[in-house]
Ligand code: SF4
């Protein structure tokens with residue numbers, strides 16, 4: 001675990017932070033699942049710059065995603081008022097990546113203990129299985145992660161059990177993989193986990209909308225992730241922005257929609273700087289106006305044309321086993337989140353990269369979005385390869 005990964009230094013003055021916090025105002029909170037803990041409708045993350053963290057705390061952000069990534073640099077304000085914050089630890093499979101790695105009770109237990117030692121947080125509120133299960137059968141039969149949680153809970157080191165769930169259907173590297181909606185439906189019915197994070201954005205599919213309703217009816221908490229779906233690159237596309245409705249922005253329209261027009265409990269919207277915090281969070285809990293509705297329509301059309309949904313439906317149709325969704329997920333990190341270093345580091349670990357694509361076209365009929373996958377892979381390779 002790298003200490004303080006992704007957390008930039010505070011660049012803004014105290015006055016600028018105060019002005020930003022005033023512009024955003026107090027964020028609404030909602031219960032996260034049946035336990036009734038109230039969390040801000042948009043949550044925070046350890047990737048935020050220090051000034052954004054300070055402004056966020058003033059506005060009432062009280063749930064922090066991937067807090068283990070702060071390492072020994074946990075913001076002082078959180079350490080000082082530890083019980084006012086919910087800090088989540090994200091735990092990966094071991095001996096491999098999210099596809100090949102394994103669930104291992106003892107390794108997860110030790111990982112959390114070591115993350116606590118490094119961060120000094122004393123306990124983690126939420127212990128999250130990162131990337132989730134491959135299929136329902138694994139969720140039902142492999143209880144290693146749950147057992148690690150129960151041991152840590154007995155010691156007072158963790159409090160709530162959750163998972164983030166990705167899609168594994170059609171993934172040739174994961175035998176019998178299923179999609180997130182199928183797996184999460186089983187998780188909700190199982191009742192052991194309390195809440196989940198999953199990909200959810202504008203133009204969402206029906207199965208994911210049904211899942212969110214099911215979760216709400218069952219008191220199961222929901223946090224949307226990967227919500228921006230191309231919003232970062234839209235902002236940098238001068239032609240697109242020329243036509244964009246005045247008095248809103250891609251991130252603000254998104255925040256308004258996520259927090260008022262869906263049944264989600266909360267959402268993560270990727271931001272890094274104070275200005276992005278102000279732009280995005282000033283939409284939280286505020287109604288979608290006509291300018292926002294128009295903006296969302298344009299954003300959906302743009303994203304459907306350009307941005308992979310990471311659904312994985314194409315994967316098993318590539319005879320070369322190119323991890324299309326992983327490559328296009330890293331492209332998102334670089335293009336939409338400004339996380340070039342992280343994107344390149346992850347890309348370098350892939351055993352097959354975008355330049356392996358021979359443009360045979362086998363995958364194309366399986367992409368409901370009709371993305372030009374070979375073109376996207378070639379472009380992603382140019383962005384993500386480490387230039388020698
Ligand atoms: S076009 Fe490229 S990614 Fe698609 S199946 Fe052929 S080699 Fe694989």
Ligand code: SF4
Nearest residue numbers: 308309311312314367
């Ligand atoms: S390229 Fe298309 S089918 Fe493949 S993961 Fe992306 S959206 Fe899904």
